[in-house]
Amino acid sequence: MRKYLTVLLALLLSSCGGSSDSSSPAFDSKEALGESLFNDVSLSFNRTQSCASCHDVAQAFTDSRKNDSDQTAAVSIGDDGVSLGDRNAPTVTYASQTPDFHNGSRTRFNSQQSDYSGWLGGQFHDGRATTLADQAGGPPLNPIEMGMPDRASVVERLLENTDYIAALETLYGTDVFDATDTAYDAMTDAIARFEATDAFAPFDSKYDRSLLDSDDPDYYDYGVISKVASGKVLFFSQQFTNCATCHQLKRQSSSGETFTGYEYHNIGVPINTAVRSANGSTDGFIDTGLQFNNSAVTADTEAGKFKVPTLRNVAVTAPYMHNGVFNELATVVKFYDHWLTGSSNSLNPETGVAWADPEISDTVNLTELQDGSLLDDDDVEVLVCFMMTLTDARYESLIPDVEWENCEAE
Incomplete structure (x- = not known):
């Protein structure tokens, strides 16, 4: 049933000019889709903030916005224009090189200390996010960041865009919207794949x-x-x-x-x-x-x-x-x-x-x-x-x- 509703919504939106020519997909790879999602402010509650808001490509993917003293702000302001975090937004450059979170050991080099x-x-x-895809799923749902109330609300925003619908169904399977978690995880995977491209490392x-x-x-x-x-x-x-x-x-x-x-x-x-x-x-x-x-x-x-x-x-x-x-x-x-x-x-x-x-x-x-x-x-x-x-x-x-x-x- 969900798939038929998705198709119907796509047809309705395309009749209102919500999509490019269906014969020419807007996104031909997961990475290209992820780039659009990374820069899309519609995935925040007030439609003012994207991943790129706090990870500006022009400033090595960090938050370049200034404070009242004309210095780069220590923490980022949220989609609501009021909320402030408590931690500095780290660079996303080279984040794809980070191993999954685990307990283990490593050899040290050029050090007098033991391994x-x-x-x-x-x-x-x-x-707290084991993988890059896990990390991508955090900010949209953070109340002081992008502020979306739940995964279903984010998926509804995806369904507003017929290019996203076509790309997600093509790249992740025609049943991608049958379950909220499946669609949400596909979105985070696409963002992670974009963040794993050479542009970031x-x-x-x-x-x-x-x-x-x-x-x-x-x-x-x-x-x-x-x-x-x-x-x-x-x-x-x-x-x-x-x-x-x-x-x-x-x-x-x-x-x-x-x-x-x-x-x-x-x-x-x-x-x-x-x-x-x-x-x-x-x-x-x-x-x-x-x-x-x-x-x-x-x-x-x-x-x-x-x-x-x-x-x-x-x-x-x-x-x-x-x-x-x-x-x-x-x-x-x-x-x-x-x-x-x-x-x-x-x-x-x-x-x-x-x-x-x-x-x-x-x-x-x-x-x-x-x-x-x-x-x-x-x-x-x-x-x-x-x-x-x-x-x-x-x-x-x-x-x-x-x-x-x-x-x-x-």
């Missing part, structure tokens, strides 16, 4: 180009004494920094490096008090991270842990940390350094006062945080310069030329 065992992978900051940064043969016209040479070269050495050093412990997935100089091991750690990030004041969080609210709303995780020892993010495009995806509490990449490096005894970075450079206390103190991972040597201002600068070279080619122009010139000059 990691614990929770790994998954989508969102807390891994091109691996064409200056770092990637440095791995090419030197006679390749696209080859990038770090040089010997440039700041980017010094930063690269420092980043991968086992003796002087702990960067690679959590931000190196493969053996050095391997292609396809995502600059995250997908581990979970509490690094002592403080509360973003400005966000909490703005979003109306109840007094005493604590974001327990991995333990907060990931049903697979219950142990108190996991409270306050968040997934290690990719450093791909990190130079153009401010603000930083899961709650957007820091605006500058140099601040993040100094924050890490302040955990070391004798650090000269005892003050938050963005506030001019001492670093605020961790949101959750009991599980801060001091073992990894207190590994490495103290950093001076030059060290911080060259590390930032190296991380600039992890920017996808199409986003390199987002970094001012003067910054590139400063980092690459010998």
